[in-house]
Amino acid sequence: MMNESSVKQNKPDIAKQLLVRNDSSLSITFIGTGSAFTKKFYQNNALVVKGADHVLIDCGTRTPEALAMLGLSVTDVHNYLITHSHADHIGGLEEVMLLNRYVARQKPTMIAPQAYRRFLWKHSLKGGASYNERVDGKFLRFDDLWNVIDTVPVAGADRELCEARLGSIKFAMFRTKHIPDSAPSWRSSSPSYGVMIDDRILFTSDTRYDPELLEFLDDRYAIEAIFHDCQLYTGGVHASLDELAGLPAAIKAKTRLMHFGDAVENHVEKAAAQGFKGFVRQGEPYIFP
Numbered sequence: 001m002m003n004e005s006s007v008k009q010n011k012p013d014i015a016k017q018l019l020v021r022n023d024s025s026l027s028i029t030f031i032g033t034g035s036a037f038t039k040k041f042y043q044n045n046a047l048v049v050k051g052a053d054h055v056l057i058d059c060g061t062r063t064p065e066a067l068a069m070l071g072l073s074v075t076d077v078h079n080y081l082i083t084h085s086h087a088d089h090i091g092g093l094e095e096v097m098l099l100n101r102y103v104a105r106q107k108p109t110m111i112a113p114q115a116y117r118r119f120l121w122k123h124s125l126k127g128g129a130s131y132n133e134r135v136d137g138k139f140l141r142f143d144d145l146w147n148v149i150d151t152v153p154v155a156g157a158d159r160e161l162c163e164a165r166l167g168s169i170k171f172a173m174f175r176t177k178h179i180p181d182s183a184p185s186w187r188s189s190s191p192s193y194g195v196m197i198d199d200r201i202l203f204t205s206d207t208r209y210d211p212e213l214l215e216f217l218d219d220r221y222a223i224e225a226i227f228h229d230c231q232l233y234t235g236g237v238h239a240s241l242d243e244l245a246g247l248p249a250a251i252k253a254k255t256r257l258m259h260f261g262d263a264v265e266n267h268v269e270k271a272a273a274q275g276f277k278g279f280v281r282q283g284e285p286y287i288f289p
Contacts, residue, residue: 015071017285018047019054026050026169026198026288028227031066033282035231035238035261036088041282042066043088044259046227047077048197053167055079055111057195057203061091070283075104079166081111083205084178084192085124094128097145109147111164111171116191117142158216159186172196174217176207181237186210201288202226206259209243214251223254224288227280230257232267241267245274256280 021027027049032042043060056063056077064074074096083089100106110117121142130139151162151173159174177185178192194204194213199221207213207229217223231238238259244252252275260267264279271278280286 020052021049027285029285030280030282033258033280035259038262040262050169053169055081055166057081058083058089059092060088063092064095075099079109085120097129107147111149113151113162170198177210178206179237200224204228208237209239226255227258228255229259232261249275252276
C-alpha cells in the first residue's frame with residue numbers, strides 16, 4: 001500500500017508521472033482503493049492517463065486529501081468522470097468546484113450522461129455550490145462551474161451503454177446494479193455506472209454481484225483487465241469476495257479487486273487461492289501498453 005514517507009519525499013516526480021505519459025500506453029493509478037468508510041485507504045477512485053490526457057474517475061470526500069499526499073491539488077486535475085452519487089464518489093466535488101472557480105479561475109470538465117448530470121446537480125451539488133454568488137441575477141448553475149463532455153448512446157446496446165472521448169482516451173459507460181439492495185436489476189436501480197476504458201479495461205465502480213453484466217461486457221469487448229468492486233463480507237449493495245469466487249476462472253485471472261475495507265490484509269491469501277490477480281494497490285500505476 002502507499003508508503004507515506006516515500007511519497008512525501010518524491011512529490012514533484014510522482015505528480016508529473018501521474019498526469020502525463022511520454023508514450024502511448026494507458027496508465028491507471030488508484031488515488032484511493034477503499035470502501036466508503038475505510039480509515040486506511042481513502043476512497044476508491046482511479047486516475048486514467050494516456051499521453052497528455054487525463055481523467056479522474058470519481059472524487060470522494062477524502063480524494064482531495066489523497067491527491068495532496070501525492071503532491072497534487074484538485075485544480076491540477078482538469079477532467080472528471082463521475083459514476084454515481086454516494087459521498088465516497090462525489091464528496092470532493094464541492095472543493096473541486098469552489099477552488100477552481102475562486103482560486104484557479106478555471107472550469108474543470110465532467111464526463112457523465114446528461115440525465116445523470118441533472119440528477120447529480122439537483123440532489124447533491126447544488127446546495128453547496130449554487131448559492132455562493134449571483135450571475136446576471138441568478139444563482140450559479142451547473143454550467144457556470146463545469147465544462148461537459150456529453151456521452152453518446154450506443155444504438156441497440158443494453159445497459160444504457162453510452163460512449164465519450166477525451167483526447168486519446170475512449171470511455172464507455174454502462175448502468176450497474178448497485179442501490180437499493182432490493183432492486184432486482186439495473187433497470188430498477190438508482191443511476192450508477194461502470195466504465196470501459198479504451199474498449200479493453202473494465203472498471204466496474206460500485207455494483208452488486210452481477211454475472212450478467214460481465215457476460216454482456218465480455219461478449220462485446222476484448223477485455224484485458226478488470227478492476228472489480230469487492231466487499232469483504234456478503235450482503236448489502238456491493239459484490240462480495242465469496243460471491244465473486246463463483247465467476248469463471250478466465251474472468252478471475254484478469255481481475256483485480258478494489259473498494260475494500262480496512263481488514264483487506266486478512267483476505268489476500270484467500271483471494272489468491274480463488275484465482276484473482278489480487279487487491280489493487282494505492283498510488284501504484286497499472287500500465288497497459
